[in-house]
Amino acid sequence: xxxxxxxxxxxxxxxxxxxxxxxxxxxxxxxxxxxxxxxxxxxxxxxxxxxxxxxxxxxxxxxxxxxxxxxxxxxxxxxxxxxxxxxxxxxxxxxxxxxxxxxxxxxxxxxxxxxxxxxxxxxxxxxxxxxxxxxxxxxxxxxxxxxxxxxxxxxxxxxxxxxxxxxxxxxxxxxxxxxxxxxxxxxxxxxxxxxxxxxxxxxxxxxxxxxxxxxxxxxxxxxxxxxxxxxxxxxxxxxxxxxxxxxxxxxxxxxxxxxxxxxxxxxxxxxxxxxxxxxxxxxxxxxxxxxxxxxxxxxxxxxxxxxxxxxxxxxxxxxxxxxxxxxxxxxxxxxxxxxxxxxxxxxxxxxxxxxxxxxxxxxxxxxx
Numbered sequence: 001x002x003x004x005x006x007x008x009x010x011x012x013x014x015x016x017x018x019x020x021x022x023x024x025x026x027x028x029x030x031x032x033x034x035x036x037x038x039x040x041x042x043x044x045x046x047x048x049x050x051x052x053x054x055x056x057x058x059x060x061x062x063x064x065x066x067x068x069x070x071x072x073x074x075x076x077x078x079x080x081x082x083x084x085x086x087x088x089x090x091x092x093x094x095x096x097x098x099x100x101x102x103x104x105x106x107x108x109x110x111x112x113x114x115x116x117x118x119x120x121x122x123x124x125x126x127x128x129x130x131x132x133x134x135x136x137x138x139x140x141x142x143x144x145x146x147x148x149x150x151x152x153x154x155x156x157x158x159x160x161x162x163x164x165x166x167x168x169x170x171x172x173x174x175x176x177x178x179x180x181x182x183x184x185x186x187x188x189x190x191x192x193x194x195x196x197x198x199x200x201x202x203x204x205x206x207x208x209x210x211x212x213x214x215x216x217x218x219x220x221x222x223x224x225x226x227x228x229x230x231x232x233x234x235x236x237x238x239x240x241x242x243x244x245x246x247x248x249x250x251x252x253x254x255x256x257x258x259x260x261x262x263x264x265x266x267x268x269x270x271x272x273x274x275x276x277x278x279x280x281x282x283x284x285x286x287x288x289x290x291x292x293x294x295x296x297x298x299x300x301x302x303x304x305x306x307x308x309x310x311x312x313x314x315x316x317x318x319x320x321x322x323x324x325x326x327x328x329x330x331x332x333x334x335x336x337x338x339x340x341x342x343x344x345x346x347x348x349x350x351x352x353x354x355x356x357x358x359x360x361x362x363x364x365x366x367x368x
Contacts, residue, residue, distance in 0.1 A: 045357035056218035057250020063134035081203030091162035107291035113302025126302035148201035232344025261318015
């Protein structure tokens with residue numbers, strides 16, 4: 001099935017996932033190198049959350065080794081964080097959870113341009129995908145959180161999101177019979193503001209996507225990495241596309257902040273809100289691209305609906321703002337070039353991640 005607009009056929013993200021899943025079904029086993037593993041299919045629901053899976057091309061380390069010393073990654077902590085991630089009682093109205101705006105099948109992003117919080121209050125930014133953040137250095141579109149632990153509590157308190165003081169969240173969890181003893185097991189004491197944040201961060205830290213055709217390609221297996229994706233990769237990594245300036249091969253993010261031409265005069269000032277620097281006007285964090293085909297819409301404000309729209313945006317050289325980074329220049333791309341770029345971006349889809357039963361709502365899981 002295709003969605004045809006402006007005379008071009010667009011493949012829905014769910015169809016992309018299905019096609020890639022069929023291709024990956026031909027790849028068997030689990031690849032491990034120097035203790036770092038990359039599964040080729042979804043693990044069973046009873047598999048542990050914490051393992052040594054790592055995506056190809058990232059800096060050295062695993063979620064376990066990259067966790068901070070004061071929040072060592074353990075199964076008990078990750079499992080506790082999973083429960084909290086799906087718990088609506090962490091919102092003032094008890095009807096919004098972290099998972100409300102971060103859906104597994106959308107790479108833990110939100111299909112809406114901006115998310116709806118308590119009482120349907122509208123946010124101001126697109127909820128970003130939560131993929132491979134164990135390797136991240138700063139968090140949120142504007143980078144205002146230096147750690148996952150710091151990040152974890154902010155949506156709970158944000159009045160447009162969950163609108164609940166952290167102290168009240170702690171009180172609710174402490175009074176909930178279903179959490180009895182859980183924090184004692186995971187953190188050797190009762191729930192606190194710190195341990196609440198740490199538990200949620202532990203779950204986000206284990207959301208690792210490492211099984212896309214691109215990951216297999218980087219490891220030397222091109223079974224599911226077709227010729228169109230290969231041509232698209234060449235455009236992506238050359239001055240013809242220029243994408244590599246912000247999305248270098250491997251991790252596909254330089255963790256920097258750039259005005260990519262999506263800033264509109266008088267709009268969200270982005271990184272400048274954090275730094276106060278004039279030069280940071282309209283800059284937003286460069287996101288990673290694993291599972292990007294599943295995480296539409298795009299940009300900090302969700303203003304671009306499809307991957308074709310994103311390619312068009314960069315081919316135009318942005319939206320014309322004079323503050324656009326000089327690296328964003330108009331591109332000469334043929335229809336074939338655009339299709340190849342899209343094929344490469346679709347090769348970043350990891351169906352096993354998008355369907356991993358370990359990352360589902362534990363209240364609905366029957367085999368765990």
